[in-house]
Amino acid sequence: MSYYEIQGGRPLFGRLSIHGAKNSVLPILAACLLAPGQSVLHNCPDLSDVAATLDILRLLGCRVEREGGAVTVDASALGRADIPEHLMREMRSSVIFLGALLARLGEAELSYPGGCELGPRPIDLHLAALRALGAEILEEQGALRCRRRNGAPWGREICLAIPSVGATENAMLAACGCPGLTTILGAAREPEIVDLQNFLRAMGAKVTGAGGSAISITGGAPLHPAEYRVMGDRIAAATYLCSAAVTEGEIEVDGIEPDTLTAVLACLEEAGCTLHTDPGRIVLACSAPLRGVRQVRTAPYPGFPTDAQAILMAALAGGEGATLFVENMFDSRYRHVDELRRMGADIQVAGRAAMVSGAGRLHGAAVRATDLRGGAALVVAGLGAEGTTQVSGLGHIRRGYERFPQNLRALGAEIREIPA
DSSP: OOOOEEEEEOOOEEEOOBBHHHHHHHHHHHGGGGGGSSEEEOOOOOOOHHHHHHHHHHHHHHHEETTTTEEEETTTTOOOOOEEEEHHHTTTTGGGGHHHHHHHHSEEEEEOOOOOOOSSSOOOOHHHHHHHHHHHHHHHHTEEEEEEEETTTOOOOOEEOOOHHHHHHHHHHHHTTEEEEEEHHHHHHHOHHHHHHHHHHHOOEEEBBBBBBBEEEOOOOOOOOHHHHHHBBHHHHHHHHHHHHHHTTTEEEEEEEGHHHHHHHHHHHHHOOOOEEEEEEEEEEEOOOBBOOOOOEBBBBBBBHHHHGGHHHOOOHBBBSSSEEEEOOOSSOOHHHTHHHHHOOOOOOTTEEEEOOOSSSOOOEEEEEESSSHHHHHHHHHHHSSSSEEEEEEHHTTTOOOSSHHHHHHEEEEEEEEEO
């Protein structure tokens, strides 16, 4: 099993351009199915989740080509609506193909998706939204068989019980194929939803309201392929900023809008970092051990993102003072805690709450990633730790970070991948 070997304690300095957002590009790639013809996506990150999505598109009959950071998807020959189990199990977000296939072909068949094990993440909200838009969905032996009912009422009002990002995206994609007006109430407000809206508009779709709690789609009109640039990955940016903070360095990250990271930047500032922001750019400097933050509560956007919880926790665990974390989004998102404890972290967990008492500088250890963001957190901890840290379970990390060790080395980190 390959692993990262990190010699901690090297301050990070320099400038880094942030790759395209994983959580944005995946639904946008699914949206390419909505129109025959050739769509081109720029700033498309080279991630294992993206590679799995491209494999699904090829299987469905699309022609897919990658050249550097640009991916071309030609959906002219889309010829099948079923996705085999082995591809669905590679990532949970593959369920996003439901809405796109229903809109384009009127049917879809797939198994329940895989991905990180973060506790129950039922897709009932996705299915309820699609049923409201006229889909008949049968659930049999772990498979979902969906088809458009003949004469079904289409455009209508959908009310989501919670602001689920995936359910919002699936409803948006499905509604593009539904004649009439669809309004999604209680919609997720994340910047990635706005990015999907902007791509759909580039395809000729009539979509408004993304970024707010009500999104309107007037569907049924023919769409056309589009050329589009994917937004920067705000969680990757948060990871590099925390890496610089824990090593008492100074870095500039470009290609990311600061207002998409307001909650994270506020915590870093409270922890003692100096921040400067401009459109598309964030500069962070830290010259002393991080201080505890009063409280970090994960919440739907614009609250503190659950994807950044483990990463900030790892940075603060090697600092000074106490921080209370409350995880409100997922039941099993403290799986990184036991691994951080191996490095000397003082973290007490009770249900959804975790009290982090800064232990001063952590020490290196052999640790294992069990999910994407928890794996990134272990790298952050290793960068600030004393001695050598070995992080295994790299398959999780590759799902969301492009050229992770190379980028860190360019900033001055001593990190290398040791092959199996």
